Structures are given as C-alpha cells and as structure tokens.
Amino acid sequence: xxxxxxxxxxxxxxxxxxxxxxxxxxxxxxxxxxxxxxxxxxxxxxxxxxxxxxxxxxxxxxxxxxxxxxxxxxxxxxxxxxxxxxxxxxxxxxxxxxxxxxxxxxxxxxxxxxxxxxxxxxxxxxxxxxxxxxxxxxxxxxxxxxxxxxxxxxxxxxxxxxxxxxxxxxxxxxxxxxxxxxxxxxxxxxxxxxxxxxxxxx
Amino acid sequence: xxxxxxxxxxxxxxxxxxxxxxxxxxxxxxxxxxxxxxxxxxxxxxxxxxxxxxxxxxxxxxxxxxxxxxxxxxxxxxxxxxxxxx
Numbered sequence: 001x002x003x004x005x006x007x008x009x010x011x012x013x014x015x016x017x018x019x020x021x022x023x024x025x026x027x028x029x030x031x032x033x034x035x036x037x038x039x040x041x042x043x044x045x046x047x048x049x050x051x052x053x054x055x056x057x058x059x060x061x062x063x064x065x066x067x068x069x070x071x072x073x074x075x076x077x078x079x080x081x082x083x084x085x086x087x088x089x090x091x092x093x094x095x096x097x098x099x100x101x102x103x104x105x106x107x108x109x110x111x112x113x114x115x116x117x118x119x120x121x122x123x124x125x126x127x128x129x130x131x132x133x134x135x136x137x138x139x140x141x142x143x144x145x146x147x148x149x150x151x152x153x154x155x156x157x158x159x160x161x162x163x164x165x166x167x168x169x170x171x172x173x174x175x176x177x178x179x180x181x182x183x184x185x186x187x188x189x190x191x192x193x194x195x196x197x198x199x200x201x202x
Numbered sequence: 203x204x205x206x207x208x209x210x211x212x213x214x215x216x217x218x219x220x221x222x223x224x225x226x227x228x229x230x231x232x233x234x235x236x237x238x239x240x241x242x243x244x245x246x247x248x249x250x251x252x253x254x255x256x257x258x259x260x261x262x263x264x265x266x267x268x269x270x271x272x273x274x275x276x277x278x279x280x281x282x283x284x285x286x287x288x
Binding site for chain 2: 152
C-alpha cells in the first residue's frame with residue numbers, strides 16, 4: 001500500500017512538473033539578444049541596433065498559446081554608427097531616452113499558433129510601449145524551444161532555451177516621435193527585428 | 203602667399219580624398235563605430251558586434267573639399283596695393 005502511494009505521488013508530481021510553464025529570462029549574459037531597427041526614407045536610410053534586452057516569459061511547450069510576460073529594450077542601448085545622429089536619436093526631440101528609458105512589449109494573447117516539434121509560430125497581440133505611448137499591436141513571432149540546450153551556452157548549467165524571432169513595423173507618428181519631421185529624410189515606418197534567446201535554468 | 207594657399211588647397215583635397223577612399227568609400231555619414239553581424243552557434247540567432255572604428259563619410263569629405271575650395275579661392279584674391287601717392 002505504501003509503495004502504491006509513493007508511485008502515485010511520484011507520478012502526480014511528475015505530471016504536475018511537466019505541465020508547469022517554464023520561466024525564461026531574456027537578460028542574456030552573452031549579449032546576443034538584440035533588436036535591429038531600420039528606417040528607409042527616400043533621402044536617407046537609418047539602420048541601428050539595440051542590445052539592452054531584458055524581460056521574462058512564462059512558456060509552456062505543451063500549450064504555447066498561454067505564454068505570458070514581457071520583453072523590454074533599454075532605450076539608451078539603441079545604437080547608430082554616427083555619434084551625432086545617436087545623440088539626436090536619444091535626445092528630447094526624438095526618443096527622449098531620459099524620460100522614456102524603456103521600450104516594452106507585454107503579451108496579451110496569442111493566436112494562430114502552429115506547432116511543429118519544438119518550433120512554433122503565431123500572432124502575438126500585446127501592449128507595445130514606445131516613447132511613453134502604449135498601443136496594442138499584433139506581431140508575427142517564430143519560437144524555437146531548445147530543451148536541455150542551456151548547457152551549450154552556459155557551461156555546467158542545466159536548463160532550456162527559448163529562441164524568439166519577430167519582424168514587425170510601427171509608425172513613429174503613432175508614438176509621437178517627432179511627428180513633424182520630414183518623412184523623406186526620416187521614414188515614418190520603423191521596421192523592427194527582434195532576435196532573442198531566453199534561458200530557463202533548472 | 204598665393205602659391206602656399208594653392209599648395210595647401212591641393213594637399214587638403216588630395217589628403218581628404220585619399221583618406222576617404224582608403225577607409226571604405228563610405229557614402230553615408232561619418233561613423234565612429236562599425237557593426238557586423240555574427241551568428242550564435244547554439245541559437246542560430248544573428249547578433250551585432252560593434253567595434254570602434256573611424257570611417258569618414260561624405261559629410262567630412264565635402265567639408266574638406268569645401269575648405270580646399272576656400273583656400274584656392276583666397277589665393278585668387280588680389281592683395282591690397284597701397285594707394286599711389288601723388
């Protein structure tokens with residue numbers, strides 16, 4: 001009877017553990033996590049990167065549509081190659097990094113989820129905050145769940161990785177980023193590409 | 203003086219052009235860093251690696267060529283001649 005109870009307890013615990021969503025931390029010590037932004041205006045193309053990524057997601061590989069959490073990019077980590085352009089970009093007239101130090105995307109719901117082994121894709125709807133303005137947007141996301149692969153990036157650390165990729169476009173005028181600036185020099189459309197890996201250590 | 207200004211003008215224009223050509227013929231703005239994309243072997247994510255490097259752009263080239271033009275223009279000015287005494 002005792003053995004029977006123990007087996008039942010072990011089975012129920014294992015089931016509960018396997019069903020529990022995993023928490024993935026996107027503050028990557030290797031500095032791989034990044035956002036690339038592109039503004040392609042007729043007179044000038046502006047390309048830049050950002051690597052100040054953080055945030056956590058709760059992800060269940062058995063039920064990816066229930067994923068919750070948020071991704072944050074530090075505004076001050078945005079980088080372009082020309083130092084004067086960078087000063088202007090982070091200054092009060094454009095992104096105003098001092099007043100709005102974070103760019104945030106908070107997941108509200110996920111639809112059109114397709115799963116293929118450890119690969120998932122879906123339409124993620126959430127609150128996107130840029131320059132202090134929050135709007136609900138829907139973005140396509142591809143995710144790859146790499147079970148037990150954390151040790152390949154962080155030696156002697158067991159755990160899983162969650163890789164996210166997404167490319168979407170927002171309009172700077174929607175977020176009050178110098179809306180009066182000529183759009184032939186600075187495009188209204190900002191194409192953002194996110195390349196992120198989150199770690200869930202055990 | 204005229205010869206000196208003209209020589210300076212030519213030297214400035216040549217130095218600026220050669221430097222701009224040698225450092226990458228960048229047709230954009232001057233850069234103080236260069237970003238290249240690498241691929242993480244585990245996640246296969248592409249990530250930027252930024253290194254500090256000075257790459258002159260057309261703004262700096264234009265400024266130097268304009269400076270050379272000003273020097274050349276100055277060399278064409280006639281020196282003031284003292285008024286002839288009666």
